[in-house]
Amino acid sequence: MIELFRASIRMMTPLILAALGGCWTLQTGILNISQEGAMLLGAFFAAMGNHFMESWVGGLFCGVAAAVAFNLLFALFCVNLRANIWVVGMTLNILADSLSVLLLKSIFHVKGYFSSPFMEKVPDVDLGWLSAPLDRVVGDFSLVVWGTLFLVLAMLWVDRKAVLGLRLKAAGENEEALAAAGVSVLRLRYFALVLNGVLVGAAGSFLSISYLTLFNQGMSSGRGWIAVAAVIFGDGKLGTTLGAAAAFGLVQAGGNALQNAGVNSNGTLMLPYVCILGALFWKALRARRERLLRERREIPSGA
Amino acid sequence: MKVLNAFWLRHRDPLIILLSFLGALGVGGALFLAHGVNPLEAYGAMVVGALGSAPALWSTLARTVPYILGALSIAVAFAAGVWNIGAEGQLYMGALGAALAGLFLPPMPSLPAMILVLAFGVSVGVFWAWVPGRLSLDLGMNVVVVTIMFNAVAQYFTSYLATGPLAGKNVSAGMTDRVQDFVRFSRISDLAVLHTGVFVALGAALLVTGLMLWTAWGYEGRMVRLNPRAAAAGGIPVRRRQLGAMALSGALAGLAGSLLVMGDTGRFLVGISKGYTWTGMILAMMVGYNPLGVLGAALVYAAMSSGALEMELLTGIPAEVVDLIVTTSVLFVTAGMAVANRLANRLRED
Numbered sequence: 001m002i003e004l005f006r007a008s009i010r011m012m013t014p015l016i017l018a019a020l021g022g023c024w025t026l027q028t029g030i031l032n033i034s035q036e037g038a039m040l041l042g043a044f045f046a047a048m049g050n051h052f053m054e055s056w057v058g059g060l061f062c063g064v065a066a067a068v069a070f071n072l073l074f075a076l077f078c079v080n081l082r083a084n085i086w087v088v089g090m091t092l093n094i095l096a097d098s099l100s101v102l103l104l105k106s107i108f109h110v111k112g113y114f115s116s117p118f119m120e121k122v123p124d125v126d127l128g129w130l131s132a133p134l135d136r137v138v139g140d141f142s143l144v145v146w147g148t149l150f151l152v153l154a155m156l157w158v159d160r161k162a163v164l165g166l167r168l169k170a171a172g173e174n175e176e177a178l179a180a181a182g183v184s185v186l187r188l189r190y191f192a193l194v195l196n197g198v199l200v201g202a203a204g205s206f207l208s209i210s211y212l213t214l215f216n217q218g219m220s221s222g223r224g225w226i227a228v229a230a231v232i233f234g235d236g237k238l239g240t241t242l243g244a245a246a247a248f249g250l251v252q253a254g255g256n257a258l259q260n261a262g263v264n265s266n267g268t269l270m271l272p273y274v275c276i277l278g279a280l281f282w283k284a285l286r287a288r289r290e291r292l293l294r295e296r297r298e299i300p301s302g303a
Numbered sequence: 304m305k306v307l308n309a310f311w312l313r314h315r316d317p318l319i320i321l322l323s324f325l326g327a328l329g330v331g332g333a334l335f336l337a338h339g340v341n342p343l344e345a346y347g348a349m350v351v352g353a354l355g356s357a358p359a360l361w362s363t364l365a366r367t368v369p370y371i372l373g374a375l376s377i378a379v380a381f382a383a384g385v386w387n388i389g390a391e392g393q394l395y396m397g398a399l400g401a402a403l404a405g406l407f408l409p410p411m412p413s414l415p416a417m418i419l420v421l422a423f424g425v426s427v428g429v430f431w432a433w434v435p436g437r438l439s440l441d442l443g444m445n446v447v448v449v450t451i452m453f454n455a456v457a458q459y460f461t462s463y464l465a466t467g468p469l470a471g472k473n474v475s476a477g478m479t480d481r482v483q484d485f486v487r488f489s490r491i492s493d494l495a496v497l498h499t500g501v502f503v504a505l506g507a508a509l510l511v512t513g514l515m516l517w518t519a520w521g522y523e524g525r526m527v528r529l530n531p532r533a534a535a536a537g538g539i540p541v542r543r544r545q546l547g548a549m550a551l552s553g554a555l556a557g558l559a560g561s562l563l564v565m566g567d568t569g570r571f572l573v574g575i576s577k578g579y580t581w582t583g584m585i586l587a588m589m590v591g592y593n594p595l596g597v598l599g600a601a602l603v604y605a606a607m608s609s610g611a612l613e614m615e616l617l618t619g620i621p622a623e624v625v626d627l628i629v630t631t632s633v634l635f636v637t638a639g640m641a642v643a644n645r646l647a648n649r650l651r652e653d
Contacts, residue, residue, distance in 0.1 A: 090584060091585065091633045
């Protein structure tokens with residue numbers, strides 16, 4: 001049970017990081033579907049920065065910087081030029097994939113996999129006497145995990161109580177009203193996408209330099225997409241989005257546990273995707289039922 | 304100036320695409336320079352590697368087929384405004400279907416057997432597109448996310464079968480046995496894997512090109528993409544057009560998978576597609592979903608990527624630089640179109 005909890009936390013962390021930023025970006029009216037690519041590049045550059053600077057801080061910085069630059073490119077196309085997000089997002093995802101392979105070959109002269117003895121792991125946090133009774137449960141979590149927990153609380157507070165949270169939602173729901181109030185919609189969207197980049201870059205770094213210190217090709221392995229699914233499931237509501245991301249992480253960890261218990265690995269790897277489809281299907285059915293009920297109620301009152 | 308302007312207006316989109324591609328080649332050239340390699344030499348090596356000898360030419364042609372089908376599959380869907388990201392999964396399911404039929408069909412004359420196997424592979428591809436199509440069009444689920452999830456499910460499902468119940472005897476892991484000989488396409492030349500299935504692919508490509516460019520169906524699909532509300536108001540059955548585009552897209556992806564099984568590999572194997580529909584997506588977006596453009600882009604990409612191996616040997620620059628060039632080119636096209644549209648609107652407003 002404790003093992004499952006700890007594995008779930010590890011699985012949830014990158015999903016939650018990506019979903020947090022994705023949710024705020026969606027609130028401003030832009031669905032960021034290039035998270036998979038941003039996470040992959042974040043993971044690659046974190047490993048690269050860590051290798052060259054021989055410090056985890058340098059690695060984290062490079063990973064975050066790469067993901068932010070990547071998101072700025074997305075912003076340039078989708079915010080300024082108003083290009084189609086599917087076209088730009090898919091192009092960037094594919095670009096990230098081939099770029100990581102290209103750089104692996106041209107910088108490190110390796111195919112598909114890179115690790116080095118110069119890399120330094122992001123430190124685990126030792127809570128000392130505070131956690132002593134619960135050490136088996138919450139001891140030795142990576143700094144990124146605790147950072148994520150802090151961010152979740154901070155962003156939930158901003159989302160519910162702060163002006164910024166309100167403005168982000170207004171940017172998506174009523175651009176004109178927000179502009180009339182003297183707030184730049186463009187700037188808010190850029191803010192959300194840059195923050196999204198920071199978080200998804202941290203998620204990528206978590207993959208490549210936290211528990212493991214290595215990068216392999218396609219390392220994000222669908223996590224960016226799972227986060228996008230959580231964002232779509234949450235539909236701009238931060239709490240729901242977080243819940244979905246956490247649930248998907250739990251399913252991933254559960255799948256791994258089943259695999260260790262001897263269930264076929266293809267089946268357990270498929271599990272999260274089937275659950276996501278189920279969750280989205282349930283949500284769509286519910287939305288349709290509500291729409292039908294509303295229509296039925298409106299007809300007599302109109303007649 | 305006036306002549307130039309008229310020329311620009313008439314051929315705007317192809318010109319943007321061409322200029323973007325040249326620009327992307329320039330970016331690639333800068334990358335070569337940064338590695339201390341003469342770009343002309345590198346591109347020259349690519350051309351020689353792709354077209355320089357008979358075997359090279361044959362293998363370039365063989366390489367083109369799955370890219371044409373993959374890119375057309377995406378183009379059919381995207382042109383009608385359905386963002387079918389799931390062609391990769393449809394390809395895998397189609398390949399699996401063809402392999403199943405090819406393995407277990409009772410002995411019979413070759414021609415009907417091959418038609419049956421193709422039909423089964425294509426139908427499985429259609430089914431794997433039709434379900435997410437229904438889910439998105441009727442239930443409002445996001446088609447991109449649904450098709451991505453379907454890709455993952457298809458890949459794990461086919462991997463499970465290929466490593467478990469259907470795993471071949473005396474072959475390395477992740478492969479089925481060879482399909483029976485009477486459902487295999489024969490090779491055209493000993494020099495490369497090019498097989499007679501190429502004619503099926505070309506036939507399908509021509510059919511789809513005609514359908515998209517010169518029929519009301521294709522025209523209505525484009526209307527649906529550009530303005531679904533106007534299309535609906537104009538009496539176009541939007542849902543039916545989009546579901547049809549989705550199904551045709553799945554059919555082409557399924558066909559690509561079936562041809563791989565019946566021709567190139569002779570069996571289903573894990574990783575049978577080398578990202579054909581992902582590259583196809585890039586190619587289709589590069590040419591604005593125009594099927595003729597897709598044919599040209601697939602040829603150019605196949606030549607570049609096949610020549611890139613020679614270039615990598617000669618200069619030490621990774622062959623993946625080709626993917627970088629085409630994706631950059633799509634970004635340039637997207638930016639170019641956006642700016643051109645904005646300028647056109649401004650001119651009209653003035």
